[in-house]
Amino acid sequence: MHIESGDGQDVEINLAPVIDCLTVIVAFLLASSSFLAIGIVDAGVAAGVPAPQVDKVPSVLVSIQLQADSGVVVKSEGKASQKTSIVAKDGQLDREALVKALADIKKAYPDVSGVTLAADDTVPYEKVMGAMESIRSQIPAVLLGGF
């Protein structure tokens, strides 16, 4: 990099130390940064603490139980009790059927804003999160239960 000084002479700025500094900083940032985009999913707990004070109790309380064979049982209790069993599809959770069942509940009882999700002991966390993702597409608040 050349800069012309006041008296007409070319002055060369030595960029080598600047490059050195930048290389060190880039190396440090590369070493310490994570390239995984980690996000947060909110979840509460449906037991173990006093129940929160709510102004209005929803018409039905919805609970979902994930089974070890990837089947799901959706239960609603309150004004009307209903139990829907969803069988696994190709050994996997049938997400479409789960979303449809929840959409039907939400349509019948629009004041439903939360669901309690529980699973059998052997169900892996990945499947729980998958189910939670499907549930949140219809009902935003998911409490973990089964305690």
Next chain:
Amino acid sequence: MSLRFGKKRRFGMRHKPASGELSLNITAMADIFMLILVFLLKGYTSGALGVSPSADVKLPAAFASKEHLEALKVEISKTAVQIEGKAAASLAEFKFAAGDVVENGVSKSLDGVFKVERQRQMLIAKANEDVKPDARLIVMADKGTPYSTIKSVLASAAVNGYTDFKLAVIDSSQ
């Protein structure tokens, strides 16, 4: 930066033609480094969490929010449960040791560590009115963790006042 070559060929045309010194134009390189630096700094500050899971913890993927938060962190791997990076309970293939989990699903070893963390928060809150005890807990669990282990960890946290769980996942929206 200058290099000495045997031939008198030059790239720059700015230096004495007779000396045999070759000057590389490193201004462009400085520009590139600056761009990389800006890119890395931006990525560095926009992460949702200030932590990375251990290499043996594979988080599940889900659509997630990108809120930035600081809270107590729990990591569940195949061999251990860590609280704030310190081993709090040993696991064997994601299972607690026999006798560690009591009837209500609470792990005795985790309960002790959560209790200490909670007491620390309460002491700070007592000394400083601006600080309130934090019920949030960031859970980083391996995707293969069985729900029974998740339940025990969450139950141990809940009985000590940590009831607002923030489940760390790989954000699949990106």
